Amino acid sequence: MSSTASTVDYQTHDYDVIIIGAGGSGLRAAIEAKERGLRVALVCKSLLGKAHTVMAEGGMAAAMGHVWPEDNWKVHFRDTMRGGKMLNNWRMAQIHAMEAPERVFELERWGALFDRTADGRITQRDFGGHRYARLAHVGDRTGLELIRTLQQKVVSMGTDVFMECKILKLLPDSEGRISGAVGYMRPTGETVLFTAKAFILATGSIGKSWTYTSNSWESVGDGHAMAIWAGADVIDMECVQFHPTGMVWPLSVRGILVTEGVRGDGGVLRNSEGKRFMFDYIADMFKAETAKTEEEADRWYEDHINNGRTPDLLPRDEVARAINSEVKAGRGTPHGGVYLDIASRRTPEYIRRRLPSMYHQFMELAGVDITAGPMEVGPTCHYMMGGVRVDAETQAATVPGLFAIGEVSGGMHGANRLGGNSLSDLIVFGRRAGIGAADYAEGRAGSPSIDAAEVQSVIDEAFAPFGRQGGDNPYDVQHELQQTMQSLVGIIRTGPELEEALGKLEDLKGRVSKLSVKGGKAYNPGWNLATDLPSMITTSIAVAQGALNRKESRGGHTREDYPGPDPEMGKVNFVQHQTGEKGYLAPIEINPEPLPEMPPELRELLEEAH
Amino acid sequence: MTVTDDATPTPPPVPAPEVAPSAETVTMKIWRGDPEGGEFTDYVMPAIEGEVVLDVIHRVQATDAPDLACRWNCKAGKCGSCSAEINGKPRLMCMTRMDTLPEGAPVTVAPMKTFPIIRDLVTDVSFNYEVAKTIPAFKPGPEPEGGYRMAQVDVERGQEFRKCIECFMCQDVCHVIRDHEENKPKYAGPRFFIRFAELEMHPLDVNDRRELARSGAGLGMCNITKCCTEVCPEHIKITDNAIIPMKERVVDAHYDPVAWLGRKILRRTKKTAEEASAG
Numbered sequence: 048m049s050s051t052a053s054t055v056d057y058q059t060h061d062y063d064v065i066i067i068g069a070g071g072s073g074l075r076a077a078i079e080a081k082e083r084g085l086r087v088a089l090v091c092k093s094l095l096g097k098a099h100t101v102m103a104e105g106g107m108a109a110a111m112g113h114v115w116p117e118d119n120w121k122v123h124f125r126d127t128m129r130g131g132k133m134l135n136n137w138r139m140a141q142i143h144a145m146e147a148p149e150r151v152f153e154l155e156r157w158g159a160l161f162d163r164t165a166d167g168r169i170t171q172r173d174f175g176g177h178r179y180a181r182l183a184h185v186g187d188r189t190g191l192e193l194i195r196t197l198q199q200k201v202v203s204m205g206t207d208v209f210m211e212c213k214i215l216k217l218l219p220d221s222e223g224r225i226s227g228a229v230g231y232m233r234p235t236g237e238t239v240l241f242t243a244k245a246f247i248l249a250t251g252s253i254g255k256s257w258t259y260t261s262n263s264w265e266s267v268g269d270g271h272a273m274a275i276w277a278g279a280d281v282i283d284m285e286c287v288q289f290h291p292t293g294m295v296w297p298l299s300v301r302g303i304l305v306t307e308g309v310r311g312d313g314g315v316l317r318n319s320e321g322k323r324f325m326f327d328y329i330a331d332m333f334k335a336e337t338a339k340t341e342e343e344a345d346r347w348y349e350d351h352i353n354n355g356r357t358p359d360l361l362p363r364d365e366v367a368r369a370i371n372s373e374v375k376a377g378r379g380t381p382h383g384g385v386y387l388d389i390a391s392r393r394t395p396e397y398i399r400r401r402l403p404s405m406y407h408q409f410m411e412l413a414g415v416d417i418t419a420g421p422m423e424v425g426p427t428c429h430y431m432m433g434g435v436r437v438d439a440e441t442q443a444a445t446v447p448g449l450f451a452i453g454e455v456s457g458g459m460h461g462a463n464r465l466g467g468n469s470l471s472d473l474i475v476f477g478r479r480a481g482i483g484a485a486d487y488a489e490g491r492a493g494s495p496s497i498d499a500a501e502v503q504s505v506i507d508e509a510f511a512p513f514g515r516q517g518g519d520n521p522y523d524v525q526h527e528l529q530q531t532m533q534s535l536v537g538i539i540r541t542g543p544e545l546e547e548a549l550g551k552l553e554d555l556k557g558r559v560s561k562l563s564v565k566g567g568k569a570y571n572p573g574w575n576l577a578t579d580l581p582s583m584i585t586t587s588i589a590v591a592q593g594a595l596n597r598k599e600s601r602g603g604h605t606r607e608d609y610p611g612p613d614p615e616m617g618k619v620n621f622v623q624h625q626t627g628e629k630g631y632l633a634p635i636e637i638n639p640e641p642l643p644e645m646p647p648e649l650r651e652l653l654e655e656a657h
Numbered sequence: 658m659t660v661t662d663d664a665t666p667t668p669p670p671v672p673a674p675e676v677a678p679s680a681e682t683v684t685m686k687i688w689r690g691d692p693e694g695g696e697f698t699d700y701v702m703p704a705i706e707g708e709v710v711l712d713v714i715h716r717v718q719a720t721d722a723p724d725l726a727c728r729w730n731c732k733a734g735k736c737g738s739c740s741a742e743i744n745g746k747p748r749l750m751c752m753t754r755m756d757t758l759p760e761g762a763p764v765t766v767a768p769m770k771t772f773p774i775i776r777d778l779v780t781d782v783s784f785n786y787e788v789a790k791t792i793p794a795f796k797p798g799p800e801p802e803g804g805y806r807m808a809q810v811d812v813e814r815g816q817e818f819r820k821c822i823e824c825f826m827c828q829d830v831c832h833v834i835r836d837h838e839e840n841k842p843k844y845a846g847p848r849f850f851i852r853f854a855e856l857e858m859h860p861l862d863v864n865d866r867r868e869l870a871r872s873g874a875g876l877g878m879c880n881i882t883k884c885c886t887e888v889c890p891e892h893i894k895i896t897d898n899a900i901i902p903m904k905e906r907v908v909d910a911h912y913d914p915v916a917w918l919g920r921k922i923l924r925r926t927k928k929t930a931e932e933a934s935a936g
Contacts (some may be wrong), residue, residue, distance in 0.1 A: 083830040094728070095786065097736045097821055155805060158795030158859065160812045160819060167806030185816060189736065192819060202786075203794035210786075247919045297707020408733060411752050412709070495674045522719035564725025569691070570776040573723025 055506045057229075057238035060209075061495075063479075063488040064087045065228060065243040067214050067270065070098030071190070072472035073249030073482070074454030075150075075195035079481025080205050080506075085488060087504060088207040090230070090241065092265050096198045096209050099251050099263055100473065103190025104306035104404065106172050106182030107468035109147035109475070111213040113164055115179035115351060121652050122178050127468060128653055129332065130362045131432075131461020132175040133617055134283065136449040137645040138439035143468070143475050149361040150474040151183050159184055159196040173311040176362040176465040178336070179351060187306050187404045193470055195497050206263040213238065214269065215578060216505045217277045217449065218497050219248060225277060225448035226495030229505040233435040233575060236568025238506050242495045244488035247442075247480050248274060250437065253287075253586040255579075257428035258533040259302035261293055267579040268586030270455035274435045275585055276629045282457040282620040283433035284586070285593030288603045289538045290466055291316075291366035293427025295384035301411045302427040304403060305387065309467040312357045313348060313399045314389035315371070317421070318378035324385070325358035328369035333361055339543045364463040364602050365424040371538055373426065384425035390418055395476045423631040426538055432460045432468065432603060433593065436622065439484030442476055445624075448487065452480045458620075462602025510568075518563035519578040528555055528583055541607045552591060556584050581631035592637050593621045618642055673848050678793035684763040686712055687725065691776050698722075698766065704755070710766065711739055711750035714778075726777035734827040734890060737824030742767040747826035747888045769829040782825050788845045791873065792852055811860045818855035818899060820891040821848065827895060833878050845874035847885035847895045853864060854899035857906060867910040869902075876900070876907055 064080040081087045091098065102280045110123040123144035128135050151169065155161065160182050161169040174181040182577045190605035194455060201208070213231035228241045250270030254262030256358040275281055292305040310316070318324045329337050338344035344357035354450035359366070371387050379385060388396055393416035399406050402417070407414040409422060433445050434457035442450045449622060453473050512518065535548035564574040593604075599613035600606050626636060671934045672675035683708055687874035700717045718725050728737040732751045739750040744758060746766050758764055797805070834840050845853075853870045856862050869898045870876045883896045895901075 068818070093730055093738065094782070097730045097738050101736045101822070102731050102733065152804060155861075156797055156800070158860070158862070160807075161811040161872045163807055167808055168804065188735070188820065191822065195821075199789075200792065202789055213728040234779070234781070263732065263736075265730065298707070299708045300733075351900075396818075404735065411734070412754070414708075441805070463888070490769060520719075521722060522725060524784060564723065570726035570779050571724040572718055572726060576723075 048172035054185070055238055055503070055510070057240050057502065057506065059240045059242065060088065062088045062243045062486045064245045065090060065241050066247040066249055067228065068098070068453075068455075069095055069208065070249060070251055070453060071193050071197060071470060072477035073247070074194065074201050075474050075477025076247050076249060076452060076481035076572060077201050077206050078197065078204065079478050080485045081201075081206050083485040083489075085485055088209060088241070089201065090209045090214060090228070092211065092213050092233070094210050096194055096528040098194060099266060100190045100470070102261065102304060103193070103470050104187040104262075105174055105308040105311065106189045107147070107151060107193065107392065107432065107470035108174065108181045108465065109151045109179060109183055109471055110144060110179075111148045111151065111169065111171065111183070113168045113352050114475070117178040117352070118181060119610060123273065123354050124145070124183065125635055125652050126177050126460070127465060130465040131463055132612065133461065134601060134642070135461030136458030136643060137649060138643065139214070139476070140170060141649065142439060143459060143472060146475045147471040150471065150478065154193065154196050154474070156380070157196050157200045159185075159192055159218075161192070163514060170423045172201060172308060173348070173360065174466040175307050175310070175360040177467065182311070182467040184308070186400075187308050187402050189470060191622055198488030201644060209239075211337070213575065213578060214273070217273050218501050219277065219446070219448075222489070222498050223243060223447065223656030224495070225446060226501070227497035229502050231509065231568075234570050235456055235620050237315045237369065238509075238570070239245055240497065240502050242497060244313075244491045244495055245448055245450065245484035247484050248449065248455045249453050249477070250455045252429045252431045252454045253583075254431065256528055256583045256587045257537070258529045259293065259303040259430040261290060261302055262428065268582045269579070270451065271431070271434055272582035272585040272631065274449065274451060275445060275589065275635060276453070276622070276631070277446055277449060278625060278629060279449060280436040280529060280622050280624045281434055281589060282436045282622050282631070283462070283593065284589040285597045285604045286462045286602055287428065287590060288432060289367045289426040291363055291370050291426055292387055292424040294408075294413065294426045295332065295423045295430075296382040303408070303412070304427065304429065305422060305424050306402070306598055307360075307363070309387055309389055309402060310357075311378065312389065314387055315357070315359050316366070317386045318373045319380060319386075320378060323359070324373050324378070325361065325369055327363060327365065328372070328639070329358050329361065330365060333365070337361065358457075361389045362463055362465060366607075367604060368536060370424075370426055382423050382467045384423040386421035387424045388421040389403075390420055393417075398589035408537070430454065430464055432464055433457045433590075436481075440479065442480035443483055443487070443488070448491070450484045450574070452476045452479045461603060471628035476571060479604045512562045512564040512574060513568075515563045518561040519558050519563050521564060521573055521580060524555060524558050524562065524580060525583070528552075531592070533553070533585055536587070536594060539605050539607050540594050540597065541633055545591050548591045549588065549595070552584060552588050558631060585631045585635070589623050589635055592623065592635065596621050596637055596639070638646065663882060683713065684766045685717060687717065687741075687778070688767040689725070689777050690774065692774050695774070697767075699763070707734050708755050708873045709751055710743055710748075710753045710755060710764065713755065714766070715751060726779045727777055735822060736824030737890075740769055740826050740829065741825045742769060742829075744935075747829050749824060749890050750894075752890060753850070769825070771829045771831070771835045772825070775921070778824055784841060785823070785825050785846075785848060787829060788849050789852075792846075792849060792856075793864050793866055793869070795856055795859065795862055796864045798863045799872070805861055807860045814858045814898075817893055818851040820893055821851060823848065824890060826888045826890070829886070830877075830888050831885045832882070832884065833875075842877065843873075843875045844878050847900065848873060848880070849894055850876060850903060851893060857903065866908045867907045871907045872904055876903055881907040
């Protein structure tokens with residue numbers, strides 16, 4: 048096998064359903080499709096059980112009503128829509144709120160061990176934007192519990208798993224149905240073609256395109272980009288969530304997540320003057336349900352019915368912007384964040400029991416004892432609300448044979464995701480996509496067929512950097528891309544900066560097409576990054592284009608030149624796709640399209656006080 | 658615990674680095690190689706305040722050695738991907754601060770020894786994934802009306818073991834397999850002893866895996882030197898809370914004549930190993 052020859056051999060594997068990505072949603076989809084008796088495989092870029100889901104800390108939102116019997120799916124639906132600034136796909140938000148409790152109980156039947164109430168039921172924790180304590184959790188390592196439970200279930204079912212395999216591109220058959228996926232095995236560099244009747248994208252986020260991010264190297268937007276290159280629609284790409292509390296010091300850990308559970312369990316934000324500044328940032332939309340004084344906010348932890356919620360637990364977009372403003376106004380910490388204080392409000396024993404991994408994270412990485420003093424925190428790129436436009440019932444994308452779930456799908460969270468709604472999203476829509484893809488695969492006649500020349504051209508392009516001389520080092524291009532997105536397409540955006548970003552991305556696009564790499568094909572991170580950069584370019588362009596077109600501020604998308612929401616803009620999704628020429632070098636079209644219309648009975652729920 | 662012996666051969670002399678070592682630099686001795694063999698290579702990097710070993714590895718990748726292979730994901734001690742032997746001791750690279758290592762001395766970074774080399778710092782840990790397949794799944798008893806109820810104190814025993822991030826450093830340091838490849842087929846290792854313990858102590862599980870833990874997983878081969886407990890980044894008391902209680906339960910199940918008689922006479926609440934293996 049030669050790296051540059053035009054006839055590289057590749058292994059082939061055929062299945063009914065292939066799931067790309069083995070985080071929470073991919074694993075949940077695999078279980079569902081496997082239970083139908085289909086031939087199912089999971090393909091993942093890291094080892095099984097290492098996906099970004101393990102980073103989720105606080106919990107999964109489900110209106111089980113174990114702590115507050117007043118809670119139900121209607122309140123959860125309302126909170127989700129309001130948190131998403133009404134840009135959500137209403138039907139997805141409804142399905143999510145209705146089905147999340149059953150999905151949580153199901154995890155318990157598969158061995159998950161959630162924290163309990165005094166009477167032995169699954170207990171629930173307060174989180175930003177949720178009217179009631181709603182998050183089922185395991186201390187502050189709920190994502191690990193979710194992934195391990197699903198991983199163990201998948202393994203016990205005998206599911207085939209291809210670990211450390213990077214997928215480069217999806218390929219259609221002659222009728223345009225997605226039928227193949229080409230990639231390589233990272234340990235050896237061997238190329239591989241998967242064929243299947245249905246493909247589910249569960250590839251997670253795009254956050255590695257920013258400098259300060261809670262995301263790992265894997266979050267380069269593979270799924271978003273491959274969907275675009277396959278001709279599928281993506282929506283809301285401008286809606287990127289900056290989590291308000293990432294670590295800020297030391298610099299090497301800047302961006303690492305500090306769970307919202309710190310605030311859910313009593314922690315408060317303070318500026319350098321010691322002031323609880325969140326009381327100054329309560330938007331009209333949330334005034335009625337938010338505490339007006341510190342005393343009321345503190346009473347709320349014990350009595351949610353007669354007191355407003357602490358503004359420390361406003362939705363993430365509100366808190367992130369507030370922190371940004373405080374730092375800009377000169378009231379930040381020495382390292383450019385604000386203080387998150389739980390030490391003065393809860394006992395050391397309570398903090399260590401409720402937030403054990405936060406305790407260790409700060410102790411070991413920053414030398415800070417969070418039971419004795421405050422943490423320094425600031426916004427970090429965290430979550431992608433936008434993604435592949437899907438059918439709410441089945442998660443089918445707009446090209447046949449393709450499905451998308453979790454962070455790579457769009458619509459569920461609108462312009463801003465509430466904390467805790469991500470893990471529940473994974474299991475609710477993971478299951479539905481498993482059913483949707485299984486139905487589609489069963490209904491599809493014949494064997495999927497792929498044009499061998501197309502496979503070859505994907506492989507040739509992937510190996511091309513080995514044969515080039517004098518091109519950029521992939522790490523340098525990635526660094527510039529991250530700086531561009533961080534400084535020009537960050538938490539606060541302006542039209543001229545977005546245009547500048549698009550210009551720079553155009554330049555970087557050309558440099559990506561001429562990269563050079565050293566070394567061999569076996570486990571070569573430099574080359575692996577070279578094959579990630581096309582995805583990073585495509586998704587970054589889509590984010591910048593979306594942000595330029597959405598001339599308003601809504602949820603995770605904030606325009607300094609359009610500081611308020613625009614009711615007309617709130618009626619549309621910006622839909623992006625490629626027609627004709629496809630790939631990272633080709634342009635991406637963008638058009639506004641009306642949101643699906645919400646039925647009146649659901650609209651009424653949004654107006655009620657709770 | 659010390660693993661000073663033979664993780665890889667003694668570092669040979671290396672070519673003079675481009676940057677001269679000084680107080681502002683740090684010398685990383687990183688093992689480079691593949692299944693055919695390899696050697697330590699020195700990389701002299703600027704020292705930066707607050708960094709962990711993984712940060713320096715990333716800077717080496719971004720500058721001198723873009724093809725330096727290492728696994729990592731979360732960079733926050735939550736995924737267990739970046740296990741390596743740092744100055745001879747199994748550690749997570751993302752949780753090992755440079756300023757906790759001896760100042761001025763080179764930092765040695767080698768791959769885990771117990772597993773076959775893929776490249777550089779990346780090893781083939783598939784042994785662990787194969788063992789995982791052999792452990793019968795969780796199986797709950799009948800669900801009562803209104804759902805299962807469990808006390809917090811009862812779930813906490815299992816929760817301790819479910820903190821495991823599968824970094825496999827306990828497997829790496831366990832001398833039963835570290836220096837004895839021939840033991841791998843009959844020994845599951847500490848990571849999976851805590852899995853057995855977790856299931857055994859799960860308030861809802863009805864499978865009985867004790868005989869399997871004894872016969873198939875080689876629980877008896879562990880002679881409780883606690884090396885695994887010492888390296889666990891999640892501070893799980895692997896030996897005291899999992900292995901020793903499991904050994905006691907296995908002994909009770911296997912050798913205790915009263916327990917044996919009881920099993921014959923009384924209705925069993927858990928399945929036998931054979932039944933459990935079958936599903």
